[in-house]
Every structure is written in structure tokens, then in C-alpha cells.
Amino acid sequence: MIEDVSRSGLLYAASAVCSTCTAGYLLYKKYLDKSIPSADAQIKHELITFTGLTTTTTCVVASATYYADNDRTTAAFPIMFAGCMFVPVIVAKGIEWYYRKEEDIVNTTMVKHAYSNKTAYLGAAIVGAIAVDTILISSMLPGNRLSKGSEHFVSRLSVQHRAKIADEISNMSLGRFIPKALAGVFIGGLSINTLLAYMEERGWRHFMYKRLDQLLGRNAFWTHSLITGATWGLFHVPLIFCGSNYPNNPLYGAGQFIVACMVYSPLFKYIVDKSQEEEEETHESNKVFVSGVVAAMLHGVMNATGSLSLMFVNGGSDLSNGLAGWAGISAFAIADVALWLYQSTSCCARK
Secondary structure, three states, X not given: OOOHHHHHHHHHHHXXXXXXXXXXXXXXXXXXXXXXXXXXXXXXXXXXXXXXXXXXXXXXXXXXXXXXXXXXXXXXXXXXXXXXXXXXXXXXXXXXXXXXXXXXXXXXXXXHHHHOOHHHHHHHHHHHHHHHHHHHHHHHOOOOEEOOOOHHHHHOOOHHHHHHHHHHHHOOOHHHHHHHHHHHHHHHHOOHHHHHHHXXXXXXXXHHHHHHHHHHOOXXXXXXXXXXXXXXXXXXXXXXXXXXXXXXXXXXXHHHHHHHHHHHHHHHHHHHHHHHHHHHHHOOOOOOOOHHHHHHHHHXXXXXXXXXXXXXXXXXXXXXXXXXXXXXHHHHHHXXXXXXXXHHHXXXXXX
């Protein structure tokens, strides 16, 4: 386990590196680069600026929070974790306004169309199924076993709720507990979790999605997915240094989460692509860009199932268990391989 001094050192070093690189790049583009950018060059510039500003902002906010409340005696860290979810949407909107004077905002039509999109619900169900696969894979790891209310799940609860919830879980039969847990996952995942996840997905699978499609073309599926996933994971590194997802292994966890996001990303992109195709077919005369909201629905369900994937397994560590552990990465990797085989077969059939 990394000592606090090392953890704070990682945060401060990351803040210094990100701030220096981002500021240097923006100053160069503003004052030294006199070339007239092509359309592709402008898109690359906006993507680099977005990645730099989101990561730098999160690093600085996390470092300031760690410095101000190193002993975690206040609510500063939960507020910081929630607040950082708004960084991608704020940066994306700022870049859109500064460079393009766009007013690309979420509206009731976009939300209504996304929530009537059958592909979005199918995608949410697939994410739920992967969470179940994750539980099974976790239970097969050496030293792990299936159990209600695992110590990893209970340890993440607040102290005042820990004993009560652990007691409720232990006294509930599996026949009652599993349906209740699944219902809670999907209700919470498709409501409040979706609202919060949209603040991130407005950056990853709306702002970046549009620009990467323009830059790479619609056929560069895997390149598009991996770039988005790497940016998504990099954004979370400062939060992981502060104890998110891998509280006992922040250094290794930071690298592992970047890998995890890159593995999550192809399935997200495929479902978003198909949802947008359904939108264009269903609402041809009144179509809107639903990618951000649909991705937020998937992200919201995934965040909810993240707890579910930890709830049934005792043993292991935060690096091995759950959707962010190697079990979850393996489950999503299996889905990615299946997706690749399906795409390859479809391409061969069309030829």
C-alpha cells in the first residue's frame, strides 16, 4: 500500500506535469503556431485541448482537496469526487463555444428519444449480464468464494451504515435479495446514475465521439474506441490516487483503470452506434444526436452494477474483484472478442 506521502507526491507530480504540458501546448498554438489549420488539424487540436484540460483540472482539484483535508475529517473528498464528474461537460462546452460558437445542449427531445431507444435498453441489459459474468469469474479466482455482503462491498459503505446494511444482507434469503438488488441496479442506473454519468459522457461519447468520427471515419471502430477509452481512464487517474476504485492499490490501480476503460469502450461505442442508427431510422424527420444520453444510460447501469459485482464475492483484492478488477476486465474482454468475431463475420458475409 502506498503511504500518504507517496500518494500526495503522485498527485502533485501529476498536477505539475499535466499543467505544464497543457499550458505549453496552448501557448504554442496561440502565439507561435502561425499556420492556418486544416479541418482535420483543428479537430486534433480540439481533442488534445480537451484531453489536456480535463486531466489537468482533475489533477489540480484532487491535489488541492488532498492538501486541504489529508486526514479526511470533512466531506471534501466525496464532494470532490462528485464535482469532478462535471469537468468533462464543462470543458467540452467551453471548447465548443470558444472555437465554434456552438450551442449544442441536451434537450427534452434528446432525452425522450434516448429513453425510447430499444438498443439503449438492450445495451443496459448486456452490461448487467457482464456484471453477473464478473461475479462468476471473481468467484473462480484462488481464495475467493461466493457470499452475500462481501467484505470488499461492506468496507466501502460509510461507518454509520455498515453494520445495519451488512446485517440486512445477511438475514435476507438469496431468493429475495437477488431480484431486489437487480431492480435497484436498473432503477438507480437508469435514473440518478444516468444524470450524473451524462456529465462525463457529454465529453467522451458526444464531444469526442463526433470529432473522432469526423477525423477517423465511421469504419475506424477499434481506433476510435481505444482513444476514447484511454482518455476516459486518464481522467480518472487523480481520483484513483485519492482512493477511488482501488483504495489499497492506487498506483497499480491507476494503470489498470486505463486498461479497463479501453476494454469497456468498444462495447459502449457499438451500442451507441446502433442506438444512433435506430434514432435515424425511427425519427428520420426529427432525428437528434442521442449518443451522449445513451452512453450515460450504459455508464449509469455500469456504475450501479459495479457494487453488485463486489457484493457476492469474498476474498481477493480491489485489483482482482469487481468490474474495475481483472475479473471485470476479463468479462468485458470476452464481450469485445465476441463483438470482433461478429463484426468480422458480418463483413465476410457482406462480401
